[in-house]
Amino acid sequence: MNVMAASPETRQATNSQDTVASLGNITKRYSNGVVALDGLSLSLRRGEIVALLGPNGAGKSTAVKLMMGLSTPTAGDVRIFGADPRNAAARIRTGVMLQVGRAPEMLRVREHLAIFRGYYPNPMPYAEIVKAAGLEGIEARMFGQLSGGQKQRVLFSMALAGDPDLIFLDEPTVGLDIEARRGMWAQIRELAARGKTVLLTTHYLEEADALAHRIVVINKGRVVCEGTPAEVKSMGAGLSSPNDTSPGVNGVKIIRCVTTLTSEHLLAMPGVSAVEPHGTLTLITSTQPESTLREMLALDLQLHSLEVQSPALEDAFLALTADPS
Amino acid sequence: MSTTTLSVSTIPANDLMRSLPIFAREARFEFVRLLRTRTFSLSVIGFPVMFYILFGLLMNRGESLGGITVAKYMLGGYAVFGLVGAALFGIGVGMAGDFSAGWLELKRASPMPPLAYLLAKCCTAMAFGAIIVSLLTALGIVFGHVHLTLDEYAHMIAFSLAGAIPFASLGLVVALIVPFNSAPGIANLIYLPMSFCSGLWVPFQLLPHAVKAIAPFLPTYHLAQLMLGALGAPSSGTANSHWSNLLGFTLLMLGIAWIAFRRREQNA
Numbered sequence: 213m214n215v216m217a218a219s220p221e222t223r224q225a226t227n228s229q230d231t232v233a234s235l236g237n238i239t240k241r242y243s244n245g246v247v248a249l250d251g252l253s254l255s256l257r258r259g260e261i262v263a264l265l266g267p268n269g270a271g272k273s274t275a276v277k278l279m280m281g282l283s284t285p286t287a288g289d290v291r292i293f294g295a296d297p298r299n300a301a302a303r304i305r306t307g308v309m310l311q312v313g314r315a316p317e318m319l320r321v322r323e324h325l326a327i328f329r330g331y332y333p334n335p336m337p338y339a340e341i342v343k344a345a346g347l348e349g350i351e352a353r354m355f356g357q358l359s360g361g362q363k364q365r366v367l368f369s370m371a372l373a374g375d376p377d378l379i380f381l382d383e384p385t386v387g388l389d390i391e392a393r394r395g396m397w398a399q400i401r402e403l404a405a406r407g408k409t410v411l412l413t414t415h416y417l418e419e420a421d422a423l424a425h426r427i428v429v430i431n432k433g434r435v436v437c438e439g440t441p442a443e444v445k446s447m448g449a450g451l452s453s454p455n456d457t458s459p460g461v462n463g464v465k466i467i468r469c470v471t472t473l474t475s476e477h478l479l480a481m482p483g484v485s486a487v488e489p490h491g492t493l494t495l496i497t498s499t500q501p502e503s504t505l506r507e508m509l510a511l512d513l514q515l516h517s518l519e520v521q522s523p524a525l526e527d528a529f530l531a532l533t534a535d536p537s
Numbered sequence: 538m539s540t541t542t543l544s545v546s547t548i549p550a551n552d553l554m555r556s557l558p559i560f561a562r563e564a565r566f567e568f569v570r571l572l573r574t575r576t577f578s579l580s581v582i583g584f585p586v587m588f589y590i591l592f593g594l595l596m597n598r599g600e601s602l603g604g605i606t607v608a609k610y611m612l613g614g615y616a617v618f619g620l621v622g623a624a625l626f627g628i629g630v631g632m633a634g635d636f637s638a639g640w641l642e643l644k645r646a647s648p649m650p651p652l653a654y655l656l657a658k659c660c661t662a663m664a665f666g667a668i669i670v671s672l673l674t675a676l677g678i679v680f681g682h683v684h685l686t687l688d689e690y691a692h693m694i695a696f697s698l699a700g701a702i703p704f705a706s707l708g709l710v711v712a713l714i715v716p717f718n719s720a721p722g723i724a725n726l727i728y729l730p731m732s733f734c735s736g737l738w739v740p741f742q743l744l745p746h747a748v749k750a751i752a753p754f755l756p757t758y759h760l761a762q763l764m765l766g767a768l769g770a771p772s773s774g775t776a777n778s779h780w781s782n783l784l785g786f787t788l789l790m791l792g793i794a795w796i797a798f799r800r801r802e803q804n805a
Contacts (some may be wrong), residue, residue: 242803242804243803243804244804280646281646282642282645282646283802300648300650303646303647303648304648306646308643308646308647310639310642310643310646311639312638312639312640312643314634314638314640315638315640315643316570316635316640317574318569318570318571318573318574319566319569319570319573323566323569326562326566327562327563327566328647330558330559330562331559331647331648331649332648333555354573367643370643370647374648380646
């Protein structure tokens, strides 16, 4: 876990004037004694997309709530644009999209937008929001008549309404089809390109991988690791074979094939860190994929359906947040 | 840091300028939203109207009670019944829904002044109260031969507006401590017995003794007595004592709401 901290921290030091939001050594203990955050520190910089990942109950939503000023920490410091997040001046510069089941159903899309734009002194022009969130043609509909994906886009448009500098997006693409999801990703990238900061929580690891400049993995109220998607993936792969003295964690590959070799046999090979049967296929994680493959092909002449992949963010995520017990 | 200090210092200066349109818009759309929600608007307006037609107009045979006609006497009772329903259901059930949907959380994370939300709900309850009272009055005049001076009508409207506040506070308590699914049930459980015991359905004089003894502990009783007093019907107690009872009830409800809100905050 100490491996990864180096590079993000140095970046942070050089760009401290660009810090838009920060959580400093936060502890959050609920009145029932549950410790949701335990010494968590996190900072968001101008123009970056940060994805907050973690299993359910890791403390993601607590961290986001603290930054939105909906909750106060037991100990530690929360700053949004250098101010308390509950400060009106800080709120005017933030936009929020939460997982909302039911917005008032009997208001039209354009009425919802009028209300939210009205909260901000310099809102984004109405036509621009409609275009950015893809609301053309549904502006006159009642919120309750919209499909799940359309509702999600309206909630996204409310986060954009004030043309904020910092945007919290909680599971923004839930319920969207692939095309709409890509569309929203393009919008989120566009925001970052205009210097806005986006904090994203998502269950779609693919989304974090595709969008985020930086991924912060948290578990049990602590930051487990942070870095670029590529860095996080390699850290996860590294963790799954901690005792291995392989040349580099970036060499980790996952071998999929149909083989007659037993798991015990495969695990005994140098570099193999995990073997998982998957139907007729076997999934082998190896830090020395070339030598593993050579050995397997020599031993099993019937080996077929061979595929070699780089580990996905999902594997890294599972490895990083795995319960050690 | 420099940019923040700048915005912090400029915003409070035009805070009021910025807030007023927000308050107005919030109230307008809250009213529109509830008016369009047929399950709400039809039942909250429909029940007092239906009851008044049945018990105040159809079933009475031109009798009078303490010097005024039953149709006029019952107008006071059903006016209170209607406005209490609008406040209790509009706020109690409406806000419990906003809580459970996470909508209130989104509103609170936005730069909306928190008071705008509460005032919008309260003003909407007042508007519905005024609509109901006006409808009942029109029915009474047209079908019940009720004679009402402009002054009496103005008093009824004024009492509906002021009377919405204690019941809006009661609604707030319901929203804060009752889960959304049971909010309508609990609201009815408070609303219906309280209305009966305060003489809103049946003239107070005709209620059993045991019920008459409970009534002075109910806010609806005090509002109904004020309303009857304004209509020139026999009422008991002084206006001052009724107002102080309503004020006390409002403060008690706001106190409970404040504690409930703080507890929610701590567990947020």
